[in-house]
Amino acid sequence: MPVPPQIKKAVDDVDRQLHQEGPLTNVLATVEAKTGVKRLHIVLGVAGLQAIYLIFGHFAELVCNFMGFVYPAYMSIKAIESHTKEDDTQWLTYWVVFAVLSVAEFFSKQIVAVFPVYWLFKSLFLLYLYLPSTLGAAKIYHRFLQPIVSKHAKSIDQRVGDIAGRVNNAASNFINEVKERRD
Incomplete structure (x- = not known):
């Protein structure tokens, strides 16, 4: 199933911002380097957990x-x-x-x-x-x-x-x- 272009653009924008210089992105870069998990996936995982918490x-x-x-x-x-x-x-x-x-x-x-x-x-x-x-x-x-x-x-x-x-x-x-x- 193809990803709608609006969602792809939003994910690409988030990924681009996660690679800009800053204190949070520096931490994410370190975690990414140590775990091998892309920083976008880390952020999406945390956001997913937070979404579940906001429901339950x-x-x-x-x-x-x-x-x-x-x-x-x-x-x-x-x-x-x-x-x-x-x-x-x-x-x-x-x-x-x-x-x-x-x-x-x-x-x-x-x-x-x-x-x-x-x-x-x-x-x-x-x-x-x-x-x-x-x-x-x-x-x-x-x-x-x-x-x-x-x-x-x-x-x-x-x-x-x-x-x-x-x-x-x-x-x-x-x-x-x-x-x-x-x-």
Whole structure:
């Protein structure tokens, strides 16, 4: 059975990245040299084991959310330290989409009970969102979130302003009460 060209291209891209210079690829090169197993096969084996764990593992939710947080957080810190705007935009967009997904997920916890491969699919979706080669977060943001925010921006701004005013008034009242009690 022939391999579809999209899958062949994806595997070739992963294999090419696994041969670029870097700390992880250096470790993989050492393991490959000592075992004789290609680094692509090592990575695919680990990914397969992780996929099985995300379906059957007891802490699958934690592992999934860890995957969606650690690398993006590290890259966000690097983006803050860099002098270019593009990486800032990429990671800020990721965090906006991640936050919307997290809030939506809170209200749909029953999905996990019915859909046992949820954490695997969420992990794959998070990878899609944050891998630079996919531009997934930007695509989701521009396709779904930006139109909603643009349509309702005035109303959102007004409500945020109202809430900020109420919080400010409550804080001022609280401070005044504290001052009065001291005197």
